[in-house]
Structures are given as C-alpha cells and as structure tokens.
Amino acid sequence: MSVLGRLERLDRRWIFLAMFLVVSGPILYMGLTGKLFPEKVTATTQSVFDAVEAVPPGERVLFAFDFDPASAGELQPMATQLLRHCAARKLRVVCIALWPLGNNLAEDTITEVIHADFPQMRDGVDYVNLGFQAGQEQLMTLLTTNFRKGFPVDQRGRDTADLEILEGVRSVTDFPLLIDVGAGFPGSKEWVQYVVTGSGGKLRMVAGTTGVSTPQLIPYYPHQLAGILAGMKGAAEYESLVNAKIGGTPPPRYLEAQRRMGPQLFGHLLLVALIVLGNVIHFTRKARAAA
C-alpha cells in the first residue's frame, strides 16, 4: 500500500498515541523544571480582575461552584485564584453549588486557599459554604426573591438566618458581585438569563468557563457579564495577574494554570499538524483523481 493509502487508513490509535506523547512530554518537563510561559493578559480576563478589584473590602461576594471533577482539570485553577483574589481583597465570600459535586470542590478550594493562607478568616463571618441545593434554574429564580429559602442551612447544618455573613441578604441582588465557575447546565448562561438580566443592572457577574463553552458566553460580554475567564488560557492569565498582585514566590499549587499551558500549546500544534496532513492527503488524492 502507498504512503498516501496508509495515511488515509491511519488507525486512529496512532493519533491517540501522538496526542498522549505531545501532552505528557510538556507536563513532565514543566513539572520537573518549573519553567512557565509568560502570559499576555486579554481584555476579558483583565475585566474579571478589575471587577473583583472594584468591590470594596468587607463587601460580600457570591461564588457559585457549578462544575464537577470531570472539568476540574480546566476550571479548578481559576476557582482557586478567584477565591484567593477575593480573600486577599478582604471580601467576604459566600460559596454555593448548583451541581451536586460542586460542593466537594468548594470545600476543597476553601481548604486549599482559606484554611492554608488566610487562617484569620472566620467561618460564617468572613466566608461560608452553603453547600449544594437542587433545583437548577428554578433555584436561581428563587434566589432572586428569597435567598435564605434557597439555602436554609449551610454545609455544616447551621441555620443561614443565624449566619453573620448573610445578615440583611434577602435576594441574590444584595451581593454586589456574582462569580460563577461553570462547566455547563446550570451555569453561567443560566445565571445571566434568569438572574443578571432580570436584576436590571443591579448585579454584576463574572464567569469562568471551559474553552468549549466560551463562545456561547461571549455575546453576553461586557454588559450582562462583566468579564470572562476563557478556558485554560483565561485561567493562566488570571493566575499571573493574581500572583503579580499578591507578590512573593507563589507555591506550585498557585501555578497550576500556567503549567497546563505547556501541554495545551503542544496539543494545539499537533491539531494544526493533523489538519494540515489531512488536507495534504485530501488534495493529493483529488489531484491524482483528476489526472
């Protein structure tokens, strides 16, 4: 069989192997050497950073963890940095989850960031995890009219009416900023449609989302969405901004997004190469058929 014929009938497992190699190589190299690519910050990421900076210290922020372990590889680094940024700005953070497994990720993020680096923050006063509630977009609508009915108790089983951090909160619009890290439904799109749009501009929102979901959120930027962290690149840019603001040498757990840009670079290069190869085969075959 000719080279062209072989390439045309290429077993897709060779492609899988190539992807495995080009991704695992940079993971190992960057993990061992600690080398990172510098990040150029895009406008959508800068807007997220500015939106968090614009909230005065001591104000409350609502943080929705609408993802699960499947997409945590892409979304966890941005969730970590968003919570870290809020904590560094002395904002009071109310965490919620509309995905069942988002609750575990909220707990993990609180442990990783607040318990480790901001031990002075008090549970129920400076931060709280209200846990998971079912109801999806109906719950979102409920939060616009009766926040505490949506979350009657927190993750530890405490009545939310007794929590200092929720004093005076009647509706989701009593938070100046909503941060949503979401991987799908219910997620950022539903928050925009059911909550932000109906708030008449009272509630600002920023979103962190997977690369594949980003195009469907861009139409909402910059009005309904004040900023977007677009996939791993958005996370890496935001990570570099937060690290620069906080200063010092960040521990490896605060460099996760930038480290993952290496595998992403080589993965994208392989995709370009595969598309080119596919087209070379296509046009060669066409030329031979014409001849």
Place this chain on the structure above:
Amino acid sequence: MLVGAVLGLARGAAAEGEAESSDPELPAFHEQRLPLAAWTLGIGLATLVFVFRSRRGKPPVIRRLAALDAVDEAIGRATEMGRPVLFVPGIMDMNDIQTVAGVTLLGRVARTAAEYDAQVEVPTSRSLVMEAARDAVQSACLAAGRPEAYQPDRVHYVTDEQFAYVAHVTGSMVRERPAACFLMGTFYGESLILAETGNHVGAIQIAGTGETSQLPFFVAACDYTLIGEEFFVASAYLSGEPDQLGSVQAQDAAKIAVIAFVVIGTLVATAAVIWADAAWLHETSDFLRSAVGARP
C-alpha cells in the same frame, strides 16, 4: 393529597420571613422585568394569530430539512443490516425543553422503526426521561399498528452522572455496532465523544441540539445535524398539523421583529454617537436599550 402538599409548600414559602416576594413595600410587578413581559406577550399573541390563520386554511410552507428526510433512510439501513438503532435523548431532564423536543422526535423514529421492524435502543441519563421515552415508544408502536414491537427494557436508565453515562453509551456502541445513531437533545462535553464513536462504528448519524457550543462537533462528526431552531421546528415539521405549523410562522414573525429591532437600535445608537448633541437620539437609544433589559 398531592394538591394539599403543594398548597402546604406554597403557604410555607409565603410565610417565611425576609422574602422579597412577600414584602408589601415593593410593587406587585417586577418593574425591571417589564421588557421581558412585553416580548413574551408579543410572541404569545403572534402565536395565537398565526395558529388561527393557519386553521383557516393558510398553513405555511416549511422548507425541507435534510436531516429529517434522512430518518427513514437511516432506519431502513439498520433494518437491512439487522443492527439496532440508537437514540440518545441528551443528558438533561424533562424540565429542559430540548429533552422534550428530543422525546418528540423519538416518537417519530420509533414509529418508523416499528414499521420497518428495527430495534430502537434508548439509554437515558434521567429516570423521568426514561418514563417519557417509554411512553413515546409505546405510543409509536401502537400508532404503527405493531404494539408487540414495544419492548420496555430497550428504553432504560443508566446514570445521572454525565461521563459515566457516556462510558456506558460508547461501550454499548462499540459492542452492539448500531447502524444508525440519533443524538437529539441537550449535550455538553460528551457530544464529540458520542459522535466520534458513532462515526468509528460506521453508523449513519443524525444529531440535533440547541447547544451552540456543541454544534461544531456534531457538524464535523455526524452525517446530518439539526442546527438550533431547526431542532425545535422538527416536531411541528413532522406533525404537519396546521396548528403547529402556524406556531412556526409566529416564530419567524418574531425573528423578523427582532432583526428590525436590532437594525433600528444599531442605527439609533450610531447616530447618537455621531450627533452627540441631539438629546432625543440619546433618549431613544436609552429607551431601546431598556426595552431589552440592558442598562442605558
């Protein structure tokens, strides 16, 4: 008893303190939702007008949708090959309108399959969807005059977990090698995994979804794709009923109104920038912005 439970829940909700909905100082109408109410009412009225018009003998003509015309071909192929037809109604629950649209199309697929004596496998990721899908398939078999073709076990629940469901469906695709795959409903990250696996096993694939982020994957890996609104029109298209076709015409009328609104809004906003001193232009621009719920 159910009504009592519902009313009990309602009273409980109304009785709880600090709810914005029970605050007597706030007006009864959500004033910031007025634009949305106006649009909803407009679309509702347009639907009624076009439905009545269609009933009076003026049903609209809808262009042919290749994806729906290919349904018979795909099921015929499955019958010839003696292989099953796989129908995936998305991964969301029955409260998602795309799932409702998917289950409606399942009825049509199951009816043709019953007529051709082909087997339809429907793995679902929600229990309620399984129940609705069973109803749809049973009804389709009855309508096809072959009630014995209905096998409830072929419509089964797998798991709510997104990727565990994908693992099951792709594994089943590789083992059973369906001749035709229908992917109709709400899909997220799993869309390409399902479509590529279907492509790998050589199935004819017809997809339909309203999830814009997944459309490129379906277009790349499937033979036919119902894109966005085509997917929602499909049930009306297949029914051929004047009432349903009339509602499709209302949808088009609303689209024309939206396009006109976008064009006028763009012109006014641009003019307001060019002639910055013209106060009436700014007022009109602000009014149009507020009419779509945006901040002026």
Place this chain on the structure above:
Amino acid sequence: MIARQAVPLAIAIGAGLLMAVSYFLRPLGWMSESASEIFNVVSAIAFVLGAGSLLKANLSTISRRDRGWGYAAVTLGAFLVTLVVGMGKMGVNPSPSSPQAAWSGDQQTAETPFGWIYEFVLSPLSATMFALLAFFVASAAFRAFRAKNAGAAVLLVTAFVVLLGRTYAGVVLTDWMPGWASGLRLENLSNYLMGVFGSAGNRAILIGIALGVAATSLRILLGLDRSWLSREGGG
C-alpha cells in the same frame, strides 16, 4: 383514556402559565419558589424507577451472558456498594454541633467511605472520561477538517489562528510585528475573530434558539403539541 390525556395536559397548561406569570408578579413569587421543591420531590421518586430499571437491565445482561456482561456486573457491584455506603452513612462521625446524633456528621470528606469513593474513584474516572475529548478532537480534526470549498478554507484558516492564538505559539510567531500592526498579532486576531465574527454568529443562532424554545414552550402550554403525552405520540 380521557383522564390519561386531559389531566396531565391540564396540569401542564395550568402550571406552565402560572409559572410564567409568577416570574413577573411578586405576590405570586411563592409559586416559582415551590416549583423547584416539587420538581425535586418528583425527581427523587423517579430515582426509584431509575434504580429499578438499572437493576433489571444489568441483571438481564448478566443472566443472558450477553456481550459485555462483565461490565454489567461491575456496574451493579459499584451501584450497590455506593448505595449501601451512602445511605447507611457508613463511617460518619457525629457533627460537633449534634454529638448525640450518631450519623449527623459530614460524609463528604475523604475520611468517610463515601467521601473516599468520591475522591479516589468518581473524580479520577470522570476526569479521565472528560480528558478523552483531547483524543477525539485530534481524531476528528484529522478526518473531517477539509478545505473542500472556499467557505471551508476560511473556516480552516480561522481555526489555525484561534488554535495558535490561544497559546504561547501566537506570541512567538507574531510578537515581532510593529505596534501599528498589533491587531494582526495572532493572539489579538484570535480574540477579534472570537469577539466579532464568532460572537455575531453565536448571537444569531442564540436568538433563533431562544425563539424556538419560546415557540415550542407555547405549543406545549397551549396544548397544540401533545406528542409528549402518553398514547398520543408517534409523530
């Protein structure tokens, strides 16, 4: 037969219209507040049906020794173990606030068997399945992305710009460009393509979908489309 169709239709029409109205009227806000609770209760009941279906389907596969029956056995084993561990709250310690209640503690930490299953079984398996996307994207790109006509060629060039612009490759390849041509740097071009052309197309499709959703919902609310009702479907 009439009750089988008329009752669900009346519930759908009545509840749907009331829910729509309650979104705009504050005094009716309790309706949407209660709707999520009612839906959760119904879904929880339906879980029993789902579990029954899961057991039946997998037990049939095992008893018939169908192809892949081993997987069915693994599924059943995992289902039963998780069910017993989770519902039995095995290994959960009382919470500090209610030390007298034996099972009042949190079972979502990795110290409990249920938490362990989440942390060390579910999380890595989910992440693995999601990661498979990278392999499938590569395979699809090689097989399906052809410049068959002018439109497809434009799409191809756009894909290259976005793929390279979303990584450091964009900076390396085009950072030499002078300031006045900075808009042509790959990272900026990529953002421009996504923000202008991509966004315009997305908006158009989104508006179409939104109207499609509204029309479909109205068809159901007005009782024009009854194909979702038992013994009415079949296209």
